[in-house]
Amino acid sequence: MMTTTDNNQSTAGRRILRNVSSAKRNRIELNMTISARLDDLMKKFDLSTEQLGTKVGVEFETVDCWLSGTHVFTTDELSDIATALKCSPKDLMSLATPIVELSWIVHNVVNQEVLFLASSQSRSTEGGSDQVKTYSTTKLISGYQPN
Amino acid sequence: MRYEYEIQKIDYLSGKSTGIYSVRLRGEKLDLLEIFFQENEGEYEDEVESLLVQLEFIGRNGLRRGYFKENEGELNDGVCALFDTPDKKLRLYFINNGNVNLVFGGGGPKPKSIRAYQKDPKLAREASILKQISKDLVQRIKDKDIYYCNDNRDLAGDLKNYEDDDDN
Structure with a gap:
């Protein structure tokens, strides 16, 4: 009780x-x-x-x-x-900023546009305890739509 | 001296990361943490404010290794100390259960002339209460009278170590 x-x-x-x-x-x-x-x-x-x-x-x-x-x-x-x-x-x-580990990066230069693809495992420390989230992020430079 | 007490959750300080508890001695209306605030808010208003903000932060975001001092008394006595910022005029004693469940007792100012808390009767008493509770908790958890729940943030079970018959 x-x-x-x-x-x-x-x-x-x-x-x-x-x-x-x-x-x-x-x-x-x-x-x-x-x-x-x-x-x-x-x-x-x-x-x-x-x-x-x-x-x-x-x-x-x-x-x-x-x-x-x-x-x-x-x-x-x-x-x-x-x-x-x-x-x-x-x-x-800030405790909310995830600590991102980039497991691979692909550079692709197309028509002088640079695309970064990153598959990352994000560890959020918000709340004082580690919560591992796995997600795919695509950093848009220009003209690329993520899946 | 054997203390009789009840462990109680302090809801306004507990948060999603840490359960903050205190101890109400048998016969007292208030828990030790509340008594600590009332005893010290007059002369140490800034320091009490600082500790309260720290406790609320710890409730929300968790306890970190550098925030507190372990083995405040003897080695492995289970009693830790939290200090106000920045001058560390007050110390507040607590039991640390895995950084997610904290049981606070009282504390007070430590005169600069005293090196060890044992030399100050008030601090010695406050620490001795928690030392007993720390030992009791270990045993009562082994005996399954008390158990952790809610990701170990909360204590449940029989949180009193005395019978209710003559409770004031």
């Missing part, structure tokens, strides 16, 4: 949470999102804190700090991390 404490809607915790300013909430959530995203990418690439530190040029303690969810990232840090992980800085700021 599950019991809950939400019978009293006016708990202090609920009241305080409701009154947190949007600015403060956004700041905290963004820092936690970047940490979570970094955690996901490190797992994907099987990188330890020491290894990522070496790639970025910082000590592993700094990487631990990044993963804490409390660190306030600078744009330089985001840029350096993105460079090391071969992604864009904006990929670090």
Whole structure:
């Protein structure tokens, strides 16, 4: 039998949470999102804190700090991390962006139009747990209609 | 000292990724997490706000390894600590069940003059409650008195460790 404490809607915790300013909430959530995203990418690439530190040029303690969810990232840090992980800085700021693995790419130049066909396995980290989705994507450059 | 308690779900913090629970001691009207918020919101308003936003985020998006400190007391005592951002003035203790089910107790500020929480009576008590519950949970899950459900996010079964006869 599950019991809950939400019978009293006016708990202090609920009241305080409701009154947190949007600015403060956004700041905290963004820092936690970047940490979570970094955690996901490190797992994907099987990188330890020491290894990522070496790639970025910082000590592993700094990487631990990044993963804490409390660190306030600078744009330089985001840029350096993105460079090391071969992604864009904006990929670090959203949990909803799938981490796409391209299993093959076909280039076909037709009449000076370039078509990219990619079959990919997408791993979405939204929600904190890996959900593997398999789908076919076609990046439209011009004039090509995907199936 | 043997504590009598009931584990309760905190619905407004629980989300699709993580079930957030707390503990109500027998005879108390409020769970330990709510008591923690009430005790600290006066002097540590910013810090309490920070922890609440963090908890809500964790409920929605999951707990990550860097967000918390393990073995807050002794090694493998099952008690972890969450801190406010950015100054870590408050610590909030919890039991981590596979990163998807968290049982929160209380906590408080740790004076800078104290190196270990055991030296602070308030923090020591809060941690000891959770240490007992952590051990109890392991045993009660083995005995099938309590079980996980909903992708291990929720606890079900007999969440009280005492009889209802004289419940206040």
